[in-house]
Amino acid sequence: MKQFKLWGIAGMLLIAASCNNPADKEKEELETPAVKMMSERTVEYKVNDVTMVGFVAYDSADTGRRPAILVVPEWWGLNEYAKGRARQLADLGYVAMAVDMYGNGLQADNPEMAGKLATPFYENPAMARERFTAALQTLKSLAVTDTNKIAAIGYCFGGAQVLNMARLGVPLKGVVSFHGNLVGVPPQKDMVKAAVLVLHGADDQFVPQTEVATFKKQMDSLGIPYIFKAYPGATHAFTNPAATEMGKQFNIPIAYNAAADTASWNEMKQFFRDIF
Numbered sequence: 038m039k040q041f042k043l044w045g046i047a048g049m050l051l052i053a054a055s056c057n058n059p060a061d062k063e064k065e066e067l068e069t070p071a072v073k074m075m076s077e078r079t080v081e082y083k084v085n086d087v088t089m090v091g092f093v094a095y096d097s098a099d100t101g102r103r104p105a106i107l108v109v110p111e112w113w114g115l116n117e118y119a120k121g122r123a124r125q126l127a128d129l130g131y132v133a134m135a136v137d138m139y140g141n142g143l144q145a146d147n148p149e150m151a152g153k154l155a156t157p158f159y160e161n162p163a164m165a166r167e168r169f170t171a172a173l174q175t176l177k178s179l180a181v182t183d184t185n186k187i188a189a190i191g192y193c194f195g196g197a198q199v200l201n202m203a204r205l206g207v208p209l210k211g212v213v214s215f216h217g218n219l220v221g222v223p224p225q226k227d228m229v230k231a232a233v234l235v236l237h238g239a240d241d242q243f244v245p246q247t248e249v250a251t252f253k254k255q256m257d258s259l260g261i262p263y264i265f266k267a268y269p270g271a272t273h274a275f276t277n278p279a280a281t282e283m284g285k286q287f288n289i290p291i292a293y294n295a296a297a298d299t300a301s302w303n304e305m306k307q308f309f310r311d312i313f
Contacts, residue, residue, distance in 0.1 A: 075124070076094065076095055077123075084167060084168050089137045089141075089168065093176075094120075094126070094132075096127055101181070103131060104183055105134070105186065106123075106133045106190060106309075107172055107187070107189040108122050108126070108135040108190055109136050109169070109190070110135060110191075110192060111195060111274065112154065113145050114144035114151075114154065118192075119195075123135040134172060136172040138165070138169070139154050162205065188211040190212070191217055192274075197214070201221040204222040206230060209230070210231060211231050212234070216237060216241060216275055219251070224259060226260060242290045264304075264308070273290065275297045278293050278298075280292055
């Protein structure tokens with residue numbers, strides 16, 4: 038009788054163990070790594086005679102190759118906000134590189150200067166592509182980058198740039214625009230290889246409804262797939278916690294929206310899970 042009780046306990050333990058799905062365990066281990074060692078550094082590279090100063094972040098505890106994300110900043114340039122987004126992506130398990138589009142780490146501290154720095158990239162998409170591609174090659178050169186799984190995200194000015202990179206046929210798995218301008222290089226169906234996600238503030242005065250309509254018409258008329266999410270009550274720069282104060286300082290219609298920030302970030306995470 039005693040032996041039966043012992044086998045009964047052992048059997049129940051064996052049954053309980055068999056009910057644990059190995060796939061669930063593997064998923065849990067992937068989502069919650071035991072140790073993270075965040076590595077971050079600046080990287081310098083040249084475009085013609087201009088020195089570009091990018092910022093790279095990734096988990097160095099993981100030595101394997103992994104998907105990588107380029108982060109194109111707002112028109113202010115590569116500042117702490119863009120670096121913070123790169124760090125967040127690294128924490129999710131990606132290699133992230135915040136891009137210096139202006140060169141020499143140049144940043145703007147007022148809208149007038151920012152406009153002067155950003156305008157040439159809208160007017161000359163070829164120059165924008167050259168600088169973006171140089172950053173892409175730098176990211177690909179990292180030993181931890183899976184060169185077959187690279188995407189790009191951009192904020193405001195950066196959102197417009199990553200959409201243009203998709204239209205220009207830059208080899209990316211996907212692009213995500215956060216409150217970016219939507220109309221740029223005219224799309225051509227055979228050129229757009231990247232998946233496209235647009236995350237837009239419904240009350241954005243810098244990207245009015247007419248521009249939204251033009252973007253959708255261009256894409257729909259060519260049968261180019263995209264995902265478009267608009268957040269009611271969200272204005273331009275809705276993901277940047279400093280936007281509200283900057284809006285007051287410079288009297289421009291921008292503001293942070295915590296709900297839209299969280300929702301759009303979650304949309305991006307699902308998008309990356311889908312394309313990678």
